[in-house]
Amino acid sequence: MKNFLKKIWKWIDDRSGISESILPVITHPVPPRAKWSYVFGSATLFCFLLQVITGVALSLLYQPSSKEAYQSLQFITNQAKFGNVLRGIHYFGASAMIILVGLHMMRTYITASYKYPREMNWISGVFLLIFTIFMGFTGQLLRWDSNGVWSSVVAAQQLGRVPFVGEYLARLLLGGNTIGGQTLSRFYSYHVFIVPAFIFLFVAFHLYLVIRNGISEPPKAGRMVDPKTYRSWYQNLLKRKGVPFWPDAAWRDIIVSAFIIIAIIALAVLFGAPALTTPPDPSMVQTSPNPDWYMIPFFALFALMPHKIESIAMLLGPLLTIILLFSIPFISHKGERSPLKRPWAMFGVICVFVFVISLLVIGLQASWSPNFNTKPLPLTDIKSSNPDSTIVKGVHLFYAKGCQYCHTINHYGGKAGPNLTTVGNRLSIEELKVRIVNGGKNMPSFGGILSKEDLNNIVSFLHSQN
Ligand code: HEC
The missing domain is CATH 1.10.760.10 (Cytochrome c-like domain)
Incomplete structure (x- = not known):
């Protein structure tokens, strides 16, 4: 029997080349003394896989049409076995993925891992950040309750106010001038086919680059990155002190990812998915939308901006932010990587962090949108x-x-x-x-x-x- 299994394995391995191609990858040498802060990328990946699994499971019961979507979600939540937990995992998984993408990005920024030769790692990462946020945004509408729908209405209105291209973009996003059945099919298509396909592609490319350029060594003050000598210096470091990725470095990734996934499932079991609000009623513009928490900073930002500069800021703000994110590795691609020697870069990242958290807190507290449910004053x-x-x-x-x-x-x-x-x-x-x-x-x-x-x-x- 043992021999037989061995034969099968030999056959598979010979035809596919697994031990020639995969094994060297998981045991490839990495710099020693890896840090716990290096685990967020792999944790994000595991959360993404969890989203794929729960998403596919949800799609078995979900009906993406404006007539049935709300009922089918109600069925998933209240009747299907483990349906509520499944929705909960997908919801908390999305939240975790957004937090982890943010942490991963902050870590790579703080350790300046975007410098030579890993510029493209950073750029593909920015694409993945944008895709992840877009997944959160489109997923919210698929709930097809008044909350999800009106959050998208508000977002589309904001988009529509962007000068020149706004109305066109809003129409492209919604599949029409207003939100309706065609919007739902379109968002379903974005959320289930188009964006995940891009995520898979970019994740594969991102991981390929991690292997090709190697995991960045923990920075040390005074040790400069010089594009002319870096690669040979890095190879030398691996030769002298490198440890195999599996198991010497990967155990941290496994522990943290397992912990996060258990935490997501525990939250889903304890709290379930967010309750569905009432079904959307296109004839009634009368709710104050309550977007998912990770969308709130965006809503708060637009709500706080003075109206006069708003339409220009709405075009320039996101555009400049994205251009800045993409250009970071070109603005500085060599030199110091240690955060201790990059005080201005650290000051910048702290400012951005405080800014986003404040927007979130302000957004959670204030009901900046009008309250159309108010009762007359007696x-x-x-x-x-x-x-x-x-x-x-x-x-x-x-x-x-x-x-x-x-x-x-x-x-x-x-x-x-x-x-x-x-x-x-x-x-x-x-x-x-x-x-x-x-x-x-x-x-x-x-x-x-x-x-x-x-x-x-x-x-x-x-x-x-x-
Ligand atoms: C879309 C929301 C909105 C509606 C509708 C609205 N207001 Fe206001 N109102 C505001 C905001 C925001 C301010 C603060 C303006 C500012 O700071 O420049 C304000 C300011 C005021 C002020 C000055 C308050 C102060 O302490 O300085 C008065 C008075 C007022 N509104 C009365 C009214 C009346 C009367 C109506 C109905 C006819 C009305 N508002 C409708 C949003 C609204």
């Missing part, structure tokens, strides 16, 4: 104990004209604009009129919309709130 809740008819009319208009979508009075209303509970203390009648007629940053001007009488009623109501 008359018992206004400040004037004995409201006359102008004030009562003002209260109704404040709701009917949509002011309350953005402004809160006594806990009723949205938070996109300032709280007006005590605005009577702050602003005079004249000032109130000016503010409402002219509008302001993120406040529409109501000059042409309100009649003089309406305006007077609203103002006398607001002025009584002190």
Whole structure:
């Protein structure tokens, strides 16, 4: 029996060349003293494989049509065996993948692993970052509940405001002028065929480059990268001190990846997938979207930008960011790799990190988008104990004209604009009129919309709130 198995293996190995081609790769020498911080890349890869497996499993039951998508997800969540856990793994796996891609990128930046000869490793990595974010964005819509759909509507509106090409891009993204069945098929195609195909391709290329150029040695202050001598120096280092990748360096990757995957599954079992909100209703623009956490920094960024510079910034911001990311290895491809000797580079990465985290925190706290679900303010809740008819009319208009979508009075209303509970203390009648007629940053001007009488009623109501 043993001999028979050996024969089979010999046959396979002879015809395929496994031990000639694969074995040298997994036992190829790598620099000694690998660090724990070098594990994020492989952990990302394992998360991606987990996403592929759970994604394929989900696709067995998911129906990508606007009529059935919501029901099929409901079926997966509530009836299918382990369906909720499966969705949970796919959700937490996506979150983990985004975090790990970020950490991997930060590590390679901090250790300047993008310098000669690994520029292309970095560039293919930037592509993989973009693909990963796009997967998160498209996956959110496939949920086809009001949350997922309206988050995409808002994103498409933002895209549509980009000068010159915005409308075209938005139409390309959505497969039409509005979100509908064709958008769902299109996003399904992006999420399940097109982008994963690119990810597989780029991951293969990325890994090939890791083998070709070798894993970067942990940097040391004062040891410069010189493109003329680096390769021979590196080969020499491997010859003298190299250790086989498997098992000397790879055990760390295996432990960390296993831990992360167990953590993802545990989270999925404990919490399940995020609950589906109501089915989307194309006739109703009345929800405030609540995008997945990894999309929130983008939403917060656009919400915080002053409207005047916004449309230019919306074109230039992402464009410059992507150009900058791609050009990092060309801006500096030799010299110091140690973070201790690159204070400005470290300062930059800390700034970016703080910026993104602040956007996330701001975005999670603020409801910057109007709250269309607000209930009318009851008359018992206004400040004037004995409201006359102008004030009562003002209260109704404040709701009917949509002011309350953005402004809160006594806990009723949205938070996109300032709280007006005590605005009577702050602003005079004249000032109130000016503010409402002219509008302001993120406040529409109501000059042409309100009649003089309406305006007077609203103002006398607001002025009584002190
Ligand atoms: C789309 C959201 C939105 C809507 C709708 C809206 N506002 Fe505002 N409003 C804002 C924002 C944002 C500001 C802050 C403007 C600024 O800082 O320049 C503001 C400012 C104000 C102010 C000045 C507050 C202060 O403390 O300085 C008043 C008064 C006001 N709005 C009244 C109204 C009234 C009345 C309506 C309805 C007719 C209305 N708003 C509709 C978003 C909105």
